[in-house]
Amino acid sequence: MVLYGKEKIKIVKLIKILKKICIVLYFQKRVKKLRKRIINYNYKYYVLNNQDIPDYQYDKLLLKLKKIESLFPYLRNKKSPTQIVGEKTLINFKKINHKIPMLSLNNVFDKKSLLKNFLYPLKIKFNKQNFCCELKFDGIAISLLYKNGLLIRGATRGNGITGDNVTHNILKIKEIPHKLKGTNFPFLLEVRGEIFITKKNFSVLNKLQFSINKKFCNTRSAAVGLLRLNNNINNKTIKLLSFFSYGIGFSKKLNIFSQNKILQRLKSYGLPVSNYSKIYFSFSKIQNFYNYFQKNRNFLPYVIDGIVIKIDSIKIQNILGCTAHAPKWAIAYKFPSQEKITFLQKVIFQIGRTGIVTPIAKFNTVNISGNNINYATLYNTNEIKKLNLKIGDMIIVQRCGDVIPKIINVVIEKRFFNKVEDVILPKKCPSCNNLLKKNKNNILYCSVGFFCKDQLKGYLKHFISRNAININYIGDKLIDKLVEKNFVKNLLDLFKINYTTLVKIDTLGEKLIQKILKSLKEEKIVTFDRFLFSLGIPEVGIVSSYNLSHFFKTIDNFLNTNLIELSNIPGIGTKISLNILNYINNKNNVDTIKNLLKEINIIYPKILIEKNYFYGKxxxxxxxxxxxxxxxxxxxxxxxxxxxxxxxxxxxxxxxxxxxxxxxxxxxxxxxxxxxxxxxxxxxxxxx
Incomplete structure (x- = not known):
């Protein structure tokens, strides 16, 4: 049938309408799926304190949703994740309504987006403006209310309108003053800032007994977890938290006209403020600030994931106002992610010099910060349970301190239950085949000591290292071969190696053999602290060895010590003291030391040192x-x-x-x- 005139036009229009309807229906489905995913991630992140995907992937999902909603505004509603801040508050906490909403920040990830979405529009509207650049801390936003200079309340951001009352824990954080300094403060002052945990305290936290049953995969989850602890939990853990203030939410009669002045005023009140905020006018200076901290962020004592750029003028801030989700006068310029998702292939188990079983995760190679990574240590067998790790999982890998690879989480929603396998913990030592035991922390270990070849290898490598006895020309590979071929069965065998033994190692040439023999025959002179370090006593590191050497002065004094004496040495705690006593009370260890003294000359510390520029400093x-x-x-x-x-x-x-x-x-x-x-x-x- 051939159509003419008006009928043809009607059909064309109808086809166009149908196409539009199909497009709308398609994007309506996409919006529903995206919202469902993001709301689920929000619940896990804000309420359950469990990060399921890397930050950059979450931000991409949110950006997709924003773009679709901007193309089809009628698909947007008040319950959309783009229109709300945070997530539900916890049921067991009292609720606090914020006098002024605590909003989130919009994010950008590159120069182009920063210029297009933030700097250029502002330049067109307001011409020349100063910007206050600050660090973006990876913690939890907090509101502190001071009445007549006294802290009366602390609350989390929650959903931006209502937060959790965490005053009982806020009062235990040393860096948050209970009373403001001076007298020039308003009757009511709401301070806003970030609670976080430093890298050092995060390490301390994960060593504490209670953290074995509580999963803290990163510093943010640790900060959130500690802040939401109940009153009956040990105060020591709460005191590990830190705080920086960065703004004022509500105040009565506080006339300050710039963000920089606000930071200065907060500092004058005795509130901690980061020293790294700067005022810049040009984009190039802002970019330099960003580049500097992107490069040096791992040297900071705390975790940052970007910088925050704010218009310095409070007057312009008020003119611009806010959306339901974020202020229009500030933006987070985030660093490239140091996290990647990859596939877990297998978990193997290794034995170190202390006998602890260390699981090693092997996964598909990922590139993070320019480095290819395909394995990460899981520290001990408890970590497998903490992560709920299974072979075949999709995992999130992070480079801690830009150096050490670490698995921080499992992407449960990508787990195919018919294709994953449980990680089977070994019952026997993978090196010596003896039955493994569990210590008081439920960690697997091999108890046979240096009869286990892997433990012996680890100890010998420690003994010959530069900070210990420092024996030249003997490397890790040679140690492995000497132990595997049973040429070295204990520490003293190392000094008995001869030409006949070394010539049996196929990778050694004549010249190298002569160098090794010469190195072993040379008189070995080491300081007392290095000798103590070489013994490999658990927890006794370089600094502890130095302190021990200057306290005891001689090896005889060291071997005849007791718990009272050890407790008086600076830097030697109960745990190290007990490790030392266990070591010297073992007859085999004492016999080994006596035999070593036939091979090694110890330089004992001098009691009198001539005074000089460095003396006593x-x-x-x-x-x-x-x-x-x-x-x-x-x-x-x-x-x-x-x-x-x-x-x-x-x-x-x-x-x-x-x-x-x-x-x-x-x-x-x-x-x-x-x-x-x-x-x-x-x-x-x-x-x-």
Whole structure:
């Protein structure tokens, strides 16, 4: 049938209408699916404190939903995740209504989006403007209400309108003042900020007994989890939390006209404020600020996931206002993700020198921060239960401190239950085939000691290392072969190696054999602290060994010590003390030490040291040194009477600065600690 004139036009119009209806129905379905997924993730993230997908994937989903809703505004509704902040509050907490809504921030992930969605529109409207750039902390937003200078209430953001009353825990955080400084504060003042946990305290938290049954996969989940603890939980864990204030939500008669001035005023009230906020006018300066902290974020003592850019003028902020979800005068410029999703292939088990069974996860290779990663340690067998890990799972992998790969979670919604397998824990040692045991923390370990080849290998590698006895030309691979071929069955066998033994190792040439033999025959002279470190006593590291050596002065004093004596040594706690006593009460260990003394000469610490520039001072080192090796410098400084600290403390006297320093430099500047570079250092050393 052929159509003409008006009939044809009607049919064409009808087809166009049907196409539009199909498109709308298609996007309506997509919107429903996206909303359902995002609401589910929100519930897990905000309420259950369980991150199911990496941040960047969640942000992509939210961005997709926003784009569809902007194309089809009639699909948008008040219950959409784009129109609400956070998620449901917890049932067992009292609720608090915020006087002014606590909103979230819109995110951008690249220069183009920052310019297009934030900076250019503002430039067109308001021409020249200053921007306050701050760090974006990875914690939980909090509201603190002060009445006449006294803290009366603390609440989480919740859904932006209503939050959880967490005052009982807020009062236990040392960094949050119960009373404001001075007198020039308004009768009512609502302070807004971020509660977080530092990397150091996060490590401490995961070592505490109670955290074995509580899963904290990252610093944010730890902060949220601790803040929502009940009153009857140990106060020590709450005190691990930290706080930075970054704004004011509500106040009476507080006339401040810029974001930078607000930060200064908060600081004057005694509230902690980050020292890294800056005022910039140009995009290039903002980008430089972003680039600097993207590169150096791992040196900071806490986790950040981007920067926050705010218009500095409060007047312009008020003109721009907010959407239902976020302010129009601020944006989060987030860093590229350090997390990736990948497929778990298998879990293998290894034995270290202490006998603890360490699971190693093997997964499909992912590239994070320019590095290919295909395995990660799971620390101990309890971690498998914490993560609910199964072979065939899709897992989220993160590089902690931009170095150590770590599995932080399992993507449960991508688990195909008919295709995954339980991780079977070994019953026998994978190295020596002896039955494994469990310690008081329910962690599997091999109890046979150095009769287990993997434990012996681990101990020998520790013994010959640079910070211990420092035997040259014997590497890890040679140790493995010597133990596997039964040429070395204990520590003393190492000193009995001869030409006949080494020539049986097919990878060794004549020259290398001669070098190894010469190295073993040479008189071994080591300081007392290095000798103690070489023994491999659990928890006794380089610093502890140094403290022990200067307390006991001789090996005989060390072998005849007791618990009371050990408890008086700085840096030696109960756990280390008990480990030392267990070691020296073992007859085999004492016999080994006596035999080692036939092969090794110990230099004991001198009681009197001539006074010099470094005498009696606490010294910390950061960065790479070019003219002197770090371990040699530490040895020299100790001989000059210095105390060497791994971290900057309030009582640190000197920071020695090398190239590419860590966050120690930032903390030293903050505490006004004397900083000397390598040139000054060498000059001072040459004077002695």
């Amino acid at each position: 606490r010294v910390t080192i950061t960065g790479k040194l070019f003219f002197i090796k770090r371990f040699e410098l530490i040895k020299k400084l100790r001989l000059l009477g210095s105390n060497i600290d791994n971290n900057i403390k309030k009582n640190t006297d000197i920071l020695i600065l090398g190239k590419k320093p860590s966050s120690k430099l930032l903390r030293a500047n903050k505490l006004n600690i004397k900083i000397i570079n390598e040139n000054v250092l060498l000059k001072l050393l040459s004077e002695k």
